[in-house]
Amino acid sequence: QQQVRQSPQSLTVWEGETAILNCSYENSAFDYFPWYQQFxxxxxxxxxxxxxxxxxxxxxxxxxxxxxREKKLSLHIADSQPGDSATYFCAASANTNKVVFGTGTRLQVLP
Amino acid sequence: GGIITQTPKFLIGQEGQKLTLKCQQNFNHDTMYWYRQDSGKGLRLIYYSITENDLQKGDLSEGYDASREKKSSFSLTVTSAQKNEMAVFLCASSERTGGSAETLYFGSGTRLTVL
Incomplete structure (x- = not known):
């Protein structure tokens, strides 16, 4: 059961474009949503x-x-740069120490 | 600033072997975590610890043991390595105990390969 879902799995954009990464969740108790970047x-x-x-x-x-209301969020990266090429994880947590991560979106920014 | 140090960086084991991964942090953080990262599956929580000698199971604790003997260190043991297993194990820490808006600080990982 995946509590936090991300799409697309991978995304390629050109330098200067806006990259849009999507995330949705199921647990209404989640109240904090960090995005992590991984090289x-x-x-x-x-x-x-x-x-x-x-x-x-x-x-x-x-x-x-x-x-x-829709339990959705998105990360917009404006003026994308090749240095933004990385995997981005959407995560969520409620009032506990347990942070739940999505499966990630691999972003490639072409020069 | 601080740092999370994971050792070893690469670990090759044999099927059935017990393997131990170590993690040290100098943030003086209360809470430490072990996550497993598999391609296409994101990060899944194995164990976490909110203070010295505390252990809390995550969603993926079966097949693993953990130990928090000091505030600064948190070790993870794979009790019986599975053949063809490949994964990255990530250690993290956070400052406070409880509350949702915690920032996790990660180490660079231990890459496990089981032959």
């Missing part, structure tokens, strides 16, 4: 996060859009 050979690192009381969070070129 090959490294562990994931927190990129940006949002609490369920907000519907949008921006940090530079990275924006999370959150729809609580």
């Amino acid at each position: 090959p050979g490294e562990g994931p690192a927190l990129l940006i996060s949002i609490l369920s009381v907000s519907d949008k969070k921006e940090d530079g070129r990275f924006t999370i859009f959150f729809n609580k």
Whole structure:
């Protein structure tokens, strides 16, 4: 049972385009949604996060859009750069120590 | 800043062998985690620990043991390695105990291959 789902599994965009990564979840108790970025050979690192009381969070070129009613969120990467090529994990947690991760989206940005 | 150090970086084992993975953190964080990463399956929680000598099972704990003898270290044991198993084991830590808005800090992983 996958509590956090991500799509697409892989995504290729050209440099300068906006990449859109999608995430959905099942558990209504989830109230915190971090996105982690992972480069090959490294562990994931927190990129940006949002609490369920907000519907949008921006940090530079990275924006999370959150729809609580539909249990969906998306990560938009504006002006994509080749250095953004990585795997992106959507995650979710409730008021516990257990963070549930999605299966990831592998992003490739072509120059 | 701090760092999570995982050893070894690469681990090759034989079927049925008991294998131990180690993790050290110098953040002085309370909570530590072990995740397994398989291609196409994301990260799945094996064990976590909210303080020294505490152990909590995750969704994938069967076939594994863990030990938190010191606040700074958390080890994971594969009790009987499965033939053709390949995965990356990621250790992480977070500052506080409880609450949902925790940032996890990850090590670079131990890559396991079972022959």
